[in-house]
Amino acid sequence: MPVTSYRSASCGCCKGWVQHMRANGFAVRDVVVADVAVIKRRLGVPARLASCHTAEVAGFALEGHVPAADVKRLLQKRPPLAGLALPGMPLGSPGMESAYGKEAFTVMAFTRTGAISSFSQHAK
Amino acid sequence: MTTPLRRRQVLGLGLAGLGTAVVGPLLWDRLQRSAARAQPAGAARLASRGGVADLELVAQATRGSLPGGPAELLTYNGRSPGPLLEVNAGDRVRLRLRNELRQPTNLHFHGLHIPPTGTADNVFLSVPPGGSFDYEFTLAKDHPAGLFYVHPHQHGLSADQVFGGLSSALVVRGDLDRIPEVAAAKETVLVLKDFASASGQEAAMGVGRMLGREGPLLTVNGAINPGLAIPSGGLLRLRLLNASNARMYRLALEGHSLVLIATDGGAIATPEPLDELLLAPGERADVLVQGNQTPGSYRLLNLPYQRSGHMGMAAAEDAPRTLATLSYAGTVPPLPLPKALIPVPALPKPERTRRFVMAHAMGTGMGGMKHDMGAMGGGGMAMGGMGMGFQINGQAFEPDRIDTRVALGSTEDWLIVNDDVMDHPFHLHVNPFQVISRAGRPESQRRWKDTVLVKAGEEVRIRVTFRDFPGRTVYHCHNLDHEDLGLMGVLQIE
Numbered sequence A: 001m002p003v004t005s006y007r008s009a010s011c012g013c014c015k016g017w018v019q020h021m022r023a024n025g026f027a028v029r030d031v032v033v034a035d036v037a038v039i040k041r042r043l044g045v046p047a048r049l050a051s052c053h054t055a056e057v058a059g060f061a062l063e064g065h066v067p068a069a070d071v072k073r074l075l076q077k078r079p080p081l082a083g084l085a086l087p088g089m090p091l092g093s094p095g096m097e098s099a100y101g102k103e104a105f106t107v108m109a110f111t112r113t114g115a116i117s118s119f120s121q122h123a124k
Numbered sequence B: 001m002t003t004p005l006r007r008r009q010v011l012g013l014g015l016a017g018l019g020t021a022v023v024g025p026l027l028w029d030r031l032q033r034s035a036a037r038a039q040p041a042g043a044a045r046l047a048s049r050g051g052v053a054d055l056e057l058v059a060q061a062t063r064g065s066l067p068g069g070p071a072e073l074l075t076y077n078g079r080s081p082g083p084l085l086e087v088n089a090g091d092r093v094r095l096r097l098r099n100e101l102r103q104p105t106n107l108h109f110h111g112l113h114i115p116p117t118g119t120a121d122n123v124f125l126s127v128p129p130g131g132s133f134d135y136e137f138t139l140a141k142d143h144p145a146g147l148f149y150v151h152p153h154q155h156g157l158s159a160d161q162v163f164g165g166l167s168s169a170l171v172v173r174g175d176l177d178r179i180p181e182v183a184a185a186k187e188t189v190l191v192l193k194d195f196a197s198a199s200g201q202e203a204a205m206g207v208g209r210m211l212g213r214e215g216p217l218l219t220v221n222g223a224i225n226p227g228l229a230i231p232s233g234g235l236l237r238l239r240l241l242n243a244s245n246a247r248m249y250r251l252a253l254e255g256h257s258l259v260l261i262a263t264d265g266g267a268i269a270t271p272e273p274l275d276e277l278l279l280a281p282g283e284r285a286d287v288l289v290q291g292n293q294t295p296g297s298y299r300l301l302n303l304p305y306q307r308s309g310h311m312g313m314a315a316a317e318d319a320p321r322t323l324a325t326l327s328y329a330g331t332v333p334p335l336p337l338p339k340a341l342i343p344v345p346a347l348p349k350p351e352r353t354r355r356f357v358m359a360h361a362m363g364t365g366m367g368g369m370k371h372d373m374g375a376m377g378g379g380g381m382a383m384g385g386m387g388m389g390f391q392i393n394g395q396a397f398e399p400d401r402i403d404t405r406v407a408l409g410s411t412e413d414w415l416i417v418n419d420d421v422m423d424h425p426f427h428l429h430v431n432p433f434q435v436i437s438r439a440g441r442p443e444s445q446r447r448w449k450d451t452v453l454v455k456a457g458e459e460v461r462i463r464v465t466f467r468d469f470p471g472r473t474v475y476h477c478h479n480l481d482h483e484d485l486g487l488m489g490v491l492q493i494e
Helices: A014-023 A036-042 A068-077 B158-164 B180-184 B379-383 B480-484
Strands: A002-007 A027-032 A054-057 A060-063 A083-085 A105-110 A116-122 B045-047 B052-066 B069-076 B084-088 B092-099 B108-110 B132-138 B146-151 B168-173 B186-195 B217-220 B227-232 B235-242 B249-253 B258-263 B266-274 B277-279 B284-290 B297-302 B321-331 B352-363 B387-392 B404-406 B411-418 B424-428 B433-438 B451-454 B459-465 B471-477 B488-493
Touching: A002 A014, A002 A036, A014 A027, A014 A068, A036 A054, A060 A068, A068 A083, A068 A116, B045 B052, B052 B084, B069 B158, B146 B158, B146 B235, B146 B284, B158 B480, B168 B186, B168 B235, B180 B235, B186 B321, B217 B321, B227 B235, B235 B249, B235 B277, B249 B258, B249 B321, B277 B284, B352 B424, B411 B451, B424 B459, B451 B459, B471 B480
Parallel strands: A002 A027, A060 A083, B045 B084, B052 B092, B084 B168, B186 B235, B227 B321, B352 B411, B404 B488
Antiparallel strands: A002 A054, A054 A060, A083 A105, A105 A116, B052 B069, B092 B132, B108 B146, B146 B168, B186 B217, B235 B284, B249 B277, B249 B297, B258 B266, B258 B284, B297 B321, B352 B387, B411 B459, B424 B451, B424 B471, B433 B459, B471 B488
């Protein structure tokens, strides 16, 4: 399934997520843009769910370091959502692996109208 | 060595409201203390007498509650913020730190110009649980007057401990306090500190360690929206300390200018009226407020601030929040503002320029942490080393590696480059610096600083003379989660 990922040149973690997605069978186009915010607005990512990079797959937005397993579940079920978001840059999420530790995180789902709900919980 | 605590009384909290105390007066734990100590247990203020400051701080976990449920807060002497410490230039300072935490801790005397070695501002020492350490140093007779900051600097735990509540403001009395118009002002120290909610859910919603943890509960001296009083015609000297882990404060007082008279390292030359004042973690400022408006109530506001460049991350709040409320009470003959303060001399021409580039990245070094790499897992480990963290010039903090060697007495320009997607407040220990330019624009006025905000994608040029004290110290990001995640370097002054 083709994924297009948009990131700024200076961000030090977005490439790690692209590698994670490729390792999980996604064909990822890695695009460097001057202003990621333009992409976020176009895809309707709520500001409070923002992370560093933003991607598109099959008409869904993927914000931040969303695990590939969550993306696969999204594509299987095709729920009426605008996309998934992992806000911020949690340590231990895909592309954010660190010897400094791991953080629990929640992948959020959002709709075209901006309704937000929990999609999956990931323990430490 | 240590004395067991007797926790007789820790009161719960009400919900937010005008003047609701959160952690200050309510969290007080009666300590069983040795009779040799002159200061009463749990005092809000500890001061020097006769040229000697004999102080004690007990770091401890204290049960209390926050809106949403019970919480364990970290306190000095049962308080968060800890007691206000007040000393004079020229004093001998003896400060016993007793560690009643379950983890090691230590102290950093943020902003003081004292040795980085021995029993002074030595952040490389560590006080184990149950242990104690006697810090001891003398402040120079000409040490600038100012508001300084005592907090833990235990690498890997600094953010947890400061975010948990450990901090004390330290006032050094001296030159600035003798200016008549300043001396006539009514003085209030305001420690600005956010706390996590009892559930801690905000971290799971993205404002975690990589961005630096913020809490939704804003307190001033441990209270939610405390009242401040000013007489009509009067002058109020607000002494502001950002003791938060990562939160920025963009301050404005309704209807009033904030007249800046001092920055981190002491007085500026000429008072400077400001509509708003931005304080990064670790920064301080003294401002004068004139009671020259229609008597009434005016809110001290924290205006929204975006600290992650253009990306929308960490946009925790999109509306102003009230920190405190200023109310008019009584009338006095109008007090004037000072016309001039204390000259800030230009530093000598720099002998060299160094460049420090801050960013987050997958690291290759060990970063001073001896973790089991097997615990990391995941595809990112193909890159080896520490995995994700923060770096200066491509290297994460390593306590045994000297990154920068400077000559005692020399002057240097440091170009601090933020090549990251989020802001980094840069802090240098022991020697104050002057900001020469930000993003290529020269500064309007010389000021003594020890912490300067370097916004995402920007560059700041600072100038510093390494005076008086040889030894090993550090420079780092004062978003303390970033410091703990590697954004720190070791400086050897020799």
